[in-house]
Amino acid sequence: MIKIGGNIIDDEAKLSGFLLEFASVKGKKILVHGGGKLATRLATELSLPQQMVEGRRITDAETLKVITMVYAGYINKNIVAQLQALGANALGICGADGNAVRAHKRVPKAVETQTIDYGFVGDVDEVNAAFLQTLLNAGMAVVVAPVTHDMHGQLLNTNADTIAQEIAKSLSEFYAVSLIYSFEKTGVLLDVDNENTLIRKLGIKYYRELKDTGAIFAGMIPKLDNAFAALDSGVEKVIIGKAEELQKLIEGQSGTTISLN
Amino acid sequence: MIKIGGNIIDDEAKLSGFLLEFASVKGKKILVHGGGKLATRLATELSLPQQMVEGRRITDAETLKVITMVYAGYINKNIVAQLQALGANALGICGADGNAVRAHKRVPKAVETQTIDYGFVGDVDEVNAAFLQTLLNAGMAVVVAPVTHDMHGQLLNTNADTIAQEIAKSLSEFYAVSLIYSFEKTGVLLDVDNENTLIRKLGIKYYRELKDTGAIFAGMIPKLDNAFAALDSGVEKVIIGKAEELQKLIEGQSGTTISLN
Numbered sequence: 001m002i003k004i005g006g007n008i009i010d011d012e013a014k015l016s017g018f019l020l021e022f023a024s025v026k027g028k029k030i031l032v033h034g035g036g037k038l039a040t041r042l043a044t045e046l047s048l049p050q051q052m053v054e055g056r057r058i059t060d061a062e063t064l065k066v067i068t069m070v071y072a073g074y075i076n077k078n079i080v081a082q083l084q085a086l087g088a089n090a091l092g093i094c095g096a097d098g099n100a101v102r103a104h105k106r107v108p109k110a111v112e113t114q115t116i117d118y119g120f121v122g123d124v125d126e127v128n129a130a131f132l133q134t135l136l137n138a139g140m141a142v143v144v145a146p147v148t149h150d151m152h153g154q155l156l157n158t159n160a161d162t163i164a165q166e167i168a169k170s171l172s173e174f175y176a177v178s179l180i181y182s183f184e185k186t187g188v189l190l191d192v193d194n195e196n197t198l199i200r201k202l203g204i205k206y207y208r209e210l211k212d213t214g215a216i217f218a219g220m221i222p223k224l225d226n227a228f229a230a231l232d233s234g235v236e237k238v239i240i241g242k243a244e245e246l247q248k249l250i251e252g253q254s255g256t257t258i259s260l261n
Numbered sequence: 262m263i264k265i266g267g268n269i270i271d272d273e274a275k276l277s278g279f280l281l282e283f284a285s286v287k288g289k290k291i292l293v294h295g296g297g298k299l300a301t302r303l304a305t306e307l308s309l310p311q312q313m314v315e316g317r318r319i320t321d322a323e324t325l326k327v328i329t330m331v332y333a334g335y336i337n338k339n340i341v342a343q344l345q346a347l348g349a350n351a352l353g354i355c356g357a358d359g360n361a362v363r364a365h366k367r368v369p370k371a372v373e374t375q376t377i378d379y380g381f382v383g384d385v386d387e388v389n390a391a392f393l394q395t396l397l398n399a400g401m402a403v404v405v406a407p408v409t410h411d412m413h414g415q416l417l418n419t420n421a422d423t424i425a426q427e428i429a430k431s432l433s434e435f436y437a438v439s440l441i442y443s444f445e446k447t448g449v450l451l452d453v454d455n456e457n458t459l460i461r462k463l464g465i466k467y468y469r470e471l472k473d474t475g476a477i478f479a480g481m482i483p484k485l486d487n488a489f490a491a492l493d494s495g496v497e498k499v500i501i502g503k504a505e506e507l508q509k510l511i512e513g514q515s516g517t518t519i520s521l522n
Contacts (some may be wrong), residue, residue: 073338
């Protein structure tokens with residue numbers, strides 16, 4: 001179960017490097033992709049103002065349309081076409097396809113003095129493991145866009161890290177699942193601006209210390225919370241690291257290995 | 262094998278009516294959709310001039326991006342989400358997914374005194390019947406967006422009528438295939454402006470007569486050429502008619518039945 005971040009998708013050379021590695025990964029594999037900047041760019045071209053709260057996009061109806069077009073259309077199908085060219089039999093889906101990932105519209109949330117309505121943002125209820133197994137057993141490399149549905153016809157914008165974690169959790173009942181969060185950095189860094197400060201192994205106690213001292217902050221916190229939640233729910237391995245070093249990440253020779261102890 | 266035209270997709274009420282009928286169709290089923298006007302509207306909003314030659318869209322790189330976003334993203338995933346809500350286990354794909362439909366970029370073509378380069382438009386080479394059978398046997402209703410690929414990483418804009426015909430032909434080796442072209446009219450009309458002039462049965466001889474006299478013209482000609490080609494290649498039935506009367510079309514109680522004799 002591999003997630004790639006938006007900064008890799010925005011960079012054609014990095015994406016190609018990653019897909020080359022992904023295509024040659026042995027065994028059953030699923031890729032979840034984000035794609036933030038391309039969606040923001042299209043929204044700007046269409047003069048749709050974008051509002052982010054705590055790193056999450058407020059998703060009105062027009063923004064959901066952009067998200068669906070860019071994530072489930074442009075990015076998903078280009079990744080699939082490239083993987084096919086590399087010899088991996090890829091199939092691209094969003095959470096509505098085969099009812100792969102069912103979610104519900106997030107309830108408006110009180111943040112300090114105001115109530116935040118995230119709009120058409122989904123919180124995951126259930127992963128359809130049987131459907132994913134059908135595809136994996138047919139030899140498919142499954143490519144998942146971070147759009148889910150509510151089983152009542154409504155598509156929902158959903159965090160890609162969360163989808164990766166939920167799918168990994170769900171499949172860990174049937175397989176020994178490794179969950180890889182791959183992005184542009186070499187892993188979890190003590191100093192976010194210095195690639196030489198990579199933490200090779202991050203246990204839960206050390207993580208809490210680093211969070212308390214403020215060494216780990218912002219976007220890394222939900223990612224790591226997701227990582228520990230996944231381990232807690234039966235996922236065998238969680239590794240965070242550089243997208244172009246995917247094979248090394250899988251072998252535990254690169255990146256940060258997350259562990260409960 | 263059912264194709265719906267762009268004018269149905271543009272009309273929310275008609276699309277819902279059609280999908281309700283499609284969801285209740287018994288047996289293995291595939292839906293191919295177009296989506297012309299939504300793509301043209303987005304291209305206009307993005308200030309991309311659109312050029313049509315003989316009803317086909319000249320597809321430069323930016324237009325292909327729009328096509329992929331609108332057809333394989335927005336339209337495909339909304340149809341899938343609606344079908345899931347209606348109890349049909351839909352899976353949306355384009356031709357790149359599972360290498361469902363492989364094509365090649367159309368060779369520039371001499372038309373009168375000039376050479377027309379259609380750009381990123383695909384002519385179908387091969388349908389992956391085994392892949393489609395895997396999905397159909399798993400109980401999926403397959404929803405196909407009219408975007409193909411060349412197995413070298415290039416997506417291609419491809420005519421939806423042609424994709425429907427090619428898939429129908431390919432699957433007719435394994436199943437008794439009915440091919441339904443559904444759109445906003447009641448079928449093939451003697452007078453295109455008068456719904457009371459429906460031709461109930463159209464054989465190849467009568468078709469040639471009507472083409473010679475000019476009674477059938479424009480967009481209907483490639484559709485009917487496709488229809489006769491499908492019958493010629495083993496497709497059992499071809500019926501053209503109104504999208505909201507899908508069940509009646511399948512039963513031959515509505516629309517125009519195309520026949521070789």
